[in-house]
Every structure is written in C-alpha cells, then in structure tokens.
Amino acid sequence: xxxxxxxxxxxxxxxxxxxxxxxxxxxxxxxxxxxxxxxxxxxxxxxxxxxxxxxxxxxxxxxxxxxxxxxxxxxxxxxxxxxxxxxxxxxxxxxxxxxxxxxxxxxxxxxxxxxxxxxxxxxxxxxxxxxxxxxxxxxxxxxxxxxxxxxxxxxxxxxxxxxxxxxxxxxxxxxxxxxxxxxxxxxxxxxxxxxxxxxxxxxxxxxxxxxxxxxxxxxxxxxxxxx
Amino acid sequence: xxxxxxxxxxxxxxxxxxxxxxxxxxxxxxxxxxxxxxxxxxxxxxxxxxxxxxxxxxxxxxxxxxxxxxxxxxxxxxxxxxxxxxxxxxxxxxxxxxxxxxxxxxxxxxxxxxxxxxxxxxxxxxxxxxxxxxxxxxxxxxxxxxxxxxxxx
Numbered sequence: 001x002x003x004x005x006x007x008x009x010x011x012x013x014x015x016x017x018x019x020x021x022x023x024x025x026x027x028x029x030x031x032x033x034x035x036x037x038x039x040x041x042x043x044x045x046x047x048x049x050x051x052x053x054x055x056x057x058x059x060x061x062x063x064x065x066x067x068x069x070x071x072x073x074x075x076x077x078x079x080x081x082x083x084x085x086x087x088x089x090x091x092x093x094x095x096x097x098x099x100x101x102x103x104x105x106x107x108x109x110x111x112x113x114x115x116x117x118x119x120x121x122x123x124x125x126x127x128x129x130x131x132x133x134x135x136x137x138x139x140x141x142x143x144x145x146x147x148x149x150x151x152x153x154x155x156x157x158x159x160x161x162x163x164x165x166x167x168x169x170x171x172x173x174x175x176x177x178x179x180x181x182x183x184x185x186x187x188x189x190x191x192x193x194x195x196x197x198x199x200x201x202x203x204x205x206x207x208x209x210x211x212x213x214x215x216x217x218x219x220x221x222x223x224x225x226x227x
Numbered sequence: 228x229x230x231x232x233x234x235x236x237x238x239x240x241x242x243x244x245x246x247x248x249x250x251x252x253x254x255x256x257x258x259x260x261x262x263x264x265x266x267x268x269x270x271x272x273x274x275x276x277x278x279x280x281x282x283x284x285x286x287x288x289x290x291x292x293x294x295x296x297x298x299x300x301x302x303x304x305x306x307x308x309x310x311x312x313x314x315x316x317x318x319x320x321x322x323x324x325x326x327x328x329x330x331x332x333x334x335x336x337x338x339x340x341x342x343x344x345x346x347x348x349x350x351x352x353x354x355x356x357x358x359x360x361x362x363x364x365x366x367x368x369x370x371x372x373x374x375x376x377x378x379x380x
Contacts, residue, residue, distance in 0.1 A: 007307040026260075041358060
C-alpha cells in the first residue's frame with residue numbers, strides 16, 4: 001500500500017497545482033472581456049421598460065412579472081437555457097408574461113440566425129410562433145450550419161401544422177424583418193453582452209451560466225408580486 | 228545489467244510527464260467549462276461553443292472532457308510511480324492505454340470534422356497531446372525492446 005502512497009501524493013499535488021492554474025487562467029480570461037469589467041452604464045427609461053413587454057409573448061398580458069429574453073435561435077447557450085425557460089413558461093403560465101425578443105448574431109458567428117428569426121416571425125403570421133420556436137430549438141443542430149435552411153424551416157412549418165405555401169411566401173418576403181431590426185437595435189442600445197440576455201420586470205438579470213438561478217429569480221419575483 | 232539501468236529514465240519519461248500535465252490542464256479546463264459554461268475565449272468563432280454544447284460533449288451523462296482527466300491522470304501517476312521508485316515504466320500498459328487515448332482522439336476529431344463541423348482548439352490540443360503520448364509510448368516500447376536486445380548480447 002505504501003508503495004502507492006508516495007507517488008499518489010505527488011500526483012495529487014501536481015493535480016492541485018494544475019487545478020489552481022486552470023482557475024487562475026479561466027478567471028483572467030473572463031476578466032479580460034471588456035463587457036465583464038465594465039458595469040452596465042445603461043439606465044432603462046420608463047419607455048424602455050414598456051418596450052420590454054412588447055414582442056412575441058406568451059402568458060397573461062397584464063402579468064405582474066415579465067420575463068424578457070433577447071435570443072438568437074442559433075445560439076447554443078440559448079438552447080441550453082431553453083429547457084428552464086419552458087419549465088418557467090409552464091409552471092408560471094398564469095403569473096408570468098414571457099417576452100421573446102430577437103438578437104440574431106448573424107452572419108457571424110451564427111450564419112443562419114437572421115433567417116431563423118424570419119422563419120419564426122413567418123410562423124407568427126399563422127399563429128404558430130411558439131410551436132415553431134420550440135421545434136427549431138429542438139432541431140437547432142440540424143439547421144444551424146446548412147447552406148439553405150429554408151428547406152428545413154419549411155419542413156418544420158409543415159410539422160407544426162402550418163400551410164407551407166403561405167409560410168414560404170412569408171419567409172421569402174422577409175416577414176418580421178423590421179421587428180427583428182427593432183429588437184436588435186434595442187438590444188444594442190441596452191449594451192447586451194450576448195445571448196441569451198434576460199430582463200425581469202425591466203431589470204437586467206445577470207446570467208451566470210446556471211439556468212437554475214434564472215428560475216429561482218422568477219420564483220422570487222412571483223412570490224413578491226403575490227404579496 | 229548496468230546498461231539497462233542507465234536507460235531507466237530516458238527522455239520519454241519526461242515527455243510523458245510534460246504531455247500528461249498539458250493534457251490534464253486542458254481537460255480540467257474543459258470539464259470546468261462544461262459545468263460553468265462561462266464561455267472560453269475561442270467562443271467568438273462559435274466553434275468551441277458548438278462543439279462543447281453538442282450532444283457529444285457528454286457520454287453516458289459524464290462530460291467527455293472528464294474521460295480526458297482520467298486518461299491523463301493514469302499516465303501522470305504511472306510516470307510519477309516510476310520516478311519515485313526508480314523503476315522502469317510499465318511499457319505495455321502505456322502502449323495499450325496510449326492506443327485507447329489515440330483512438331478516442333481520432334473519433335472525437337472525426338466528430339468535429341464531419342458531424343459537428345466546427346473546431347474547438349482546446350479539444351484539438353487534447354487530441355494532439357494524447358496522440359503524442361501514444362507516439363511516445365511506441366518510441367519508449369521500441370527503445371526498451373532495443374535495450375533488452377542489448378542486454379542479451
């Protein structure tokens with residue numbers, strides 16, 4: 001047993017040093033990002049707060065708690081948060097208004113993000129925004145890097161029960177282009193760090209990479225609103 | 228066997244040591260990223276982000292990078308064991324282990340090239356260090372075969 005103790009201890013020490021180095025490196029690399037080192041300087045006006053309630057929504061229009069997400073359909077981190085957002089949408093469907101705002105990071109790094117935004121806006125014309133939104137997140141890997149995503153989007157449109165001819169017409173005429181641009185400009189003015197970005201009742205929610213924190217914040221906001 | 232004794236800590240042992248430290252650093256970084264998702268500096272190209280959030284970032288619910296930690300940890304332990312006890316490295320074990328690491332790397336690089344179609348440089352670094360570990364194992368094995376022959380003479 002003793003034979004393995006000394007090399008084992010040496011190995012442990014080396015691993016500890018490596019872990020320490022990894023933590024130091026990952027902290028430095030995050031600190032060096034300008035958006036992290038600068039506190040947000042944007043103060044939201046009352047109009048901004050009203051605008052954060054406008055977009056593609058689900059939930060009661062007069063809800064006391066409003067969760068706004070600036071999202072990019074092609075962003076893997078948005079997909080990562082999607083499971084939790086769906087839980088929030090289901091659990092608090094009577095208390096929380098969920099607002100989807102576009103923030104497509106196209107053409108780089110997400111080459112199909114703008115077209116994806118147009119696809120879900122085209123679905124909204126037929127009242128299938130959320131069905132299309134959910135299906136496209138589920139299938140994100142299948143359409144993210146394809147050269148002509150229209151084929152995939154049309155297939156999904158059919159799957160959620162849309163008239164595909166109408167969908168193609170709306171998609172080709174870039175339905176919702178203005179709304180997407182308005183959201184994107186709004187997000188840029190709010191100095192969003194990236195996607196997803198959340199606002200709860202007009203207050204910037206700092207994402208930590210843990211979707212559970214978002215859910216906890218919503219739970220707290222709902223409990224407070226009920227008092 | 229004085230000749231054999233001189234070859235007990237050849238340069239390959241230091242290569243194993245260096246490569247396993249680099250590999251451990253890299254795979255610990257990737258595993259940490261898997262749990263915190265703070266975004267690694269290469270995320271701007273979207274490559275890392277796509278690879279590290281793909282369904283192959285986990286195998287049986289365990290982060291793929293964690294298998295890397297296990298792989299390099301074993302190499303590191305074998306090297307330190309040999310160094311502290313002034314023993315020769317278990318050549319055949321390193322060969323088999325290195326081959327497992329190499330084949331896993333080929334598979335993971337293949338996934339990046341043909342399935343995910345995005346590159347994550349941290350994953351490529353790990354593929355490189357495990358490949359070099361395998362190459363070093365072959366060199367070490369051939370070297371030790373050579374030593375045996377020398378001794379026999």
